[in-house]
Amino acid sequence: MIAASTRHASSASAPLREIFLAFLRLGVTSFGGPIAHLGYFRTEFVERRRWLDETAYADLVALCQFLPGPASSQVGFSLGLLRGGLAGALAAWVAFTLPSAALLFAGAIGSGALTGPLAAGLLHGLKLVAVAVVAQAIWGMARALAPDRERAAIALGAIAIVVFAGGSVGQIAAILLGALAGLWLCRDDGDPAPAAGPARFPVSRASGAAALALFAALLLAPPLLARWTGDAAVGLFDAFYRSGALVFGGGHVVLPLLRAAVVQPGWVTDAAFLSGYGLAQAVPGPLFAFAAYLGALAGQAPNALTGAAIGLAAIFLPGLLLVYGTLPFWDALRRRPAARAAMRGTNAAVVGILGAALYSPVWTSAVLAPRDFLLALAGFLLLTVWKLPSWTVVLPLAAGGMLAESL
Numbered sequence: 004m005i006a007a008s009t010r011h012a013s014s015a016s017a018p019l020r021e022i023f024l025a026f027l028r029l030g031v032t033s034f035g036g037p038i039a040h041l042g043y044f045r046t047e048f049v050e051r052r053r054w055l056d057e058t059a060y061a062d063l064v065a066l067c068q069f070l071p072g073p074a075s076s077q078v079g080f081s082l083g084l085l086r087g088g089l090a091g092a093l094a095a096w097v098a099f100t101l102p103s104a105a106l107l108f109a110g111a112i113g114s115g116a117l118t119g120p121l122a123a124g125l126l127h128g129l130k131l132v133a134v135a136v137v138a139q140a141i142w143g144m145a146r147a148l149a150p151d152r153e154r155a156a157i158a159l160g161a162i163a164i165v166v167f168a169g170g171s172v173g174q175i176a177a178i179l180l181g182a183l184a185g186l187w188l189c190r191d192d193g194d195p196a197p198a199a200g201p202a203r204f205p206v207s208r209a210s211g212a213a214a215l216a217l218f219a220a221l222l223l224a225p226p227l228l229a230r231w232t233g234d235a236a237v238g239l240f241d242a243f244y245r246s247g248a249l250v251f252g253g254g255h256v257v258l259p260l261l262r263a264a265v266v267q268p269g270w271v272t273d274a275a276f277l278s279g280y281g282l283a284q285a286v287p288g289p290l291f292a293f294a295a296y297l298g299a300l301a302g303q304a305p306n307a308l309t310g311a312a313i314g315l316a317a318i319f320l321p322g323l324l325l326v327y328g329t330l331p332f333w334d335a336l337r338r339r340p341a342a343r344a345a346m347r348g349t350n351a352a353v354v355g356i357l358g359a360a361l362y363s364p365v366w367t368s369a370v371l372a373p374r375d376f377l378l379a380l381a382g383f384l385l386l387t388v389w390k391l392p393s394w395t396v397v398l399p400l401a402a403g404g405m406l407a408e409s410l
Contacts, residue, residue: 022091026098030288035133038360040075042140057147061350072322073291103288104295110282111299126285128404130369135382137361153188154351161355185348204330214328243317270301294318378403
């Protein structure tokens, strides 16, 4: 569990510079959406830096998949929290989000979305990077978290649930049923109870409760305040905060909510929204950074840089408050034997959820021809056999996509 398996992490000793630079590099190179980001995080912080182990990482992913908000950004925020306290969490979030937000802001005020055959080839090559990264993550996590028949069966069941139910409902159902199956099948595997120690997340229960209360207050108060005062800034904050607070799984799931929030009131045209969505797929980092593009293009003040900052902060804030508020209670709960058994089932279900995501949307949107399969397989082998860092695979596969588009 997280508390027992983070002996290499120290929330008080790690310099913020280390955290900021580690996440900034990932913010520049992490293409492919939230599922791919989890693969990049696993490679960097589980395998390379050893801030936590495989089981602890899966526990964290399971929690963030279960909560509303951008799952990959919540995981990154929590890793920064584990390593450097609240300051480390904020440094991790800023560093991971800043590159994509800056690129999307520049797109809003300048060139707009990428167009033309070479741009389409570049985008397709980046999707193939996601195939390789997600496949590598599933390969490693399956060996660690579904090593026996019981947990492999739970993972397979989770895939079936996600395939047939679909969307965030399927993901939540898979996690809940995985936990129930773990209670039944995974009690007697001999895993020791997690030991208490200083490496737990440095969040008190009082601080967690305050964060949860603030989450609820910001969900309820701004719409009333916007109606009462007519303040455009409060209305813009409320539109983005509500979009971030009411979506499970993050990523592309938030797009319908964002479209309703900014297109229907007339703040952004439908054509501009779709152009920004195309650009958001071509930049690294979290898709929620699309809010910077939309805030900058808002048809009424605040817009430009102020609108981008409001949109960006508001859409991420609910998910970060939720994970910060939940962590201290989550850590205590999973020390109980029943909770540990349920978590083993949940971890196996996470493997299944990622496996389903590898097929759709990652595989189905990227592997469209035999040459795509060849490029994705080459990337997977470079990661798993040659053990190359994930970011080194981005350039050759992106170039391969551009070359294939030009032939």
